[in-house]
Amino acid sequence: MAAQQTSIERFLASAAEAAKVILETVQNDGFIHVFSHLDADGVAAAGVMGKALYRLDARFRIRVTQWVDEKIIGEIVADKPQLVILTDFGSGYLDLLNEKIPNVKVLILDHHQITGILANENFVQVNPHLFGIDGATDVSGSGVAYFVAKAVNALNVDLAPVALVGALGDMQDRYEQRKLCCLNEIIVNDAVATGLLKVEKDLTFFGRETRPIHKTLATTTNPFIPGLSGEEDKALAFLASLDIPIKQGEKWRALRDLTEDEKRRLCSALADHLLSKGLHLEVENLIGYIYVLTKEEPNTALRDAREFAVVLNSTGRMDRPSLGIAICMGDRGVALDEANKILEDYRKNISKYLGWVMEKPERMRELQNIYVIYGESFINEKIIGTVSSIIVSGLANSEKPLIAFANVEKEQAAKFSARTTEAAIRKGVNLGEVMRFASEAHGGKGGGHNIAAGAQVSLDKIEDFVKTVDELVGKQLRGEKVGSDSNA
Numbered sequence: 122m123a124a125q126q127t128s129i130e131r132f133l134a135s136a137a138e139a140a141k142v143i144l145e146t147v148q149n150d151g152f153i154h155v156f157s158h159l160d161a162d163g164v165a166a167a168g169v170m171g172k173a174l175y176r177l178d179a180r181f182r183i184r185v186t187q188w189v190d191e192k193i194i195g196e197i198v199a200d201k202p203q204l205v206i207l208t209d210f211g212s213g214y215l216d217l218l219n220e221k222i223p224n225v226k227v228l229i230l231d232h233h234q235i236t237g238i239l240a241n242e243n244f245v246q247v248n249p250h251l252f253g254i255d256g257a258t259d260v261s262g263s264g265v266a267y268f269v270a271k272a273v274n275a276l277n278v279d280l281a282p283v284a285l286v287g288a289l290g291d292m293q294d295r296y297e298q299r300k301l302c303c304l305n306e307i308i309v310n311d312a313v314a315t316g317l318l319k320v321e322k323d324l325t326f327f328g329r330e331t332r333p334i335h336k337t338l339a340t341t342t343n344p345f346i347p348g349l350s351g352e353e354d355k356a357l358a359f360l361a362s363l364d365i366p367i368k369q370g371e372k373w374r375a376l377r378d379l380t381e382d383e384k385r386r387l388c389s390a391l392a393d394h395l396l397s398k399g400l401h402l403e404v405e406n407l408i409g410y411i412y413v414l415t416k417e418e419p420n421t422a423l424r425d426a427r428e429f430a431v432v433l434n435s436t437g438r439m440d441r442p443s444l445g446i447a448i449c450m451g452d453r454g455v456a457l458d459e460a461n462k463i464l465e466d467y468r469k470n471i472s473k474y475l476g477w478v479m480e481k482p483e484r485m486r487e488l489q490n491i492y493v494i495y496g497e498s499f500i501n502e503k504i505i506g507t508v509s510s511i512i513v514s515g516l517a518n519s520e521k522p523l524i525a526f527a528n529v530e531k532e533q534a535a536k537f538s539a540r541t542t543e544a545a546i547r548k549g550v551n552l553g554e555v556m557r558f559a560s561e562a563h564g565g566k567g568g569g570h571n572i573a574a575g576a577q578v579s580l581d582k583i584e585d586f587v588k589t590v591d592e593l594v595g596k597q598l599r600g601e602k603v604g605s606d607s608n609a
């Protein structure tokens with residue numbers, strides 16, 4: 122899967138071209154509008170671009186939204202910017218951008234699948250897919266922004282850790298042992314070379330820096346551990362049986378605090394436990410690459426790049442992306458305290474939603490080829506993607522993708538989020554295509570990656586859309602192509 126050197130070189134050349142546009146705009150004292158996606162990767166991308174522009178003493182503003190539409194573009198145009206920079210989205214909206222802002226310089230720094238044609242000399246698009254590099258695994262939106270920032274000024278190499286946080290937020294660690302590869306690996310090497318990152322191999326359970334070890338075990342869904350996942354008391358008993366103390370004095374111990382010997386015992390006991398449940402998982406599957414931000418305080422969420430990503434994601438999803446951006450730009454203190462509170466609220470919301478979904482069977486229905494969560498007016502449309510990701514990782518039939526929707530009353534629309542597993546992708550599922558074709562068939566819009574995608578349709582089209590998605594996934598599972606690719 123590794124890209125050829127030449128594609129990487131061509132990608133970097135296009136990043137340099139975008140950097141030139143930024144430098145020219147700043148030289149002419151142009152006003153720049155940065156416009157980014159609200160997930161962890163988008164917030165990280167906005168932070169990378171924001172810091173690069175700040176260092177240039179540029180006049181700019183940053184705005185973060187969940188999607189691109191006519192109304193938002195109208196507001197941006199009304200700001201009269203000399204340059205619009207879209208990060209972590211844009212490639213799915215080329216036609217719309219061309220129609221609505223044809224006469225302004227636009228940079229599209231994205232890694233999503235490209236739809237439409239770039240036929241405007243004011244537009245520069247930097248996207249790995251243009252060079253045969255997989256944007257789902259090999260570089261994220263913040264990574265694309267990073268390569269542009271680095272081409273603007275080599276000093277911006279210190280933003281490499283933030284770019285990796287974005288990649289991990291987009292779950293790009295899908296190579297063996299959860300390694301980041303290809304363009305992401307170049308960023309890893311930059312971060313290591315500047316002394317800002319240390320790469321270790323360890324148990325990859327989430328919460329390594331901040332979460333009490335029994336909670337880490339109980340909240341693990343990747344892999345899902347029957348008898349431990351979701352069961353804190355059993356996780357406590359499990360650790361007690363291994364003579365692993367859960368506290369050091371008054372302080373809870375996190376995974377990072379365990380000795381090598383304790384980790385070895387934990388690993389082999391987990392392997393035995395999984396085997397006893399009929400899951401043939403090698404211990405190696407529990408071990409993987411850990412990305413440690415060496416300049417961050419130990420036992421804080423920013424120290425572990427995967428935990429950092431969750432902090433950013435929560436600020437975006439809870440309508441406080443400026444906090445996440447400030448942290449990416451180097452702010453700690455008040456911004457970080459505030460972000461930690463937001464993270465708490467975010468977690469409470471997620472567990473409320475998970476409980477709600479599981480409470481009644483009609484809230485999650487199983488169709489022939491997919492599962493559907495009817496979030497309707499209960500689940501916040503900004504959080505439904507996270508809820509879907511958590512639920513899909515615990516599904517018994519992992520070849521069936523999951524789609525979930527929430528109603529956005531003021532737009533009379535339903536927002537769908539679709540998630541699936543590697544197993545389904547190996548069988549031919551591509552949710553980006555499914556969401557795009559199914560939504561277009563019912564007057565909406567959609568797209569994304571093979572493993573995670575989204576769409577929007579009007580409220581009266583929900584059932585028709587769900588039916589089409591079920592059919593299209595069925596087609597893909599049978600190895601048939603979906604839709605015509607006329608506008609790709």
Ligand SMILES: [Mn+2]
Nearest residue numbers: 162209262291
């Ligand atoms: Mn992204």
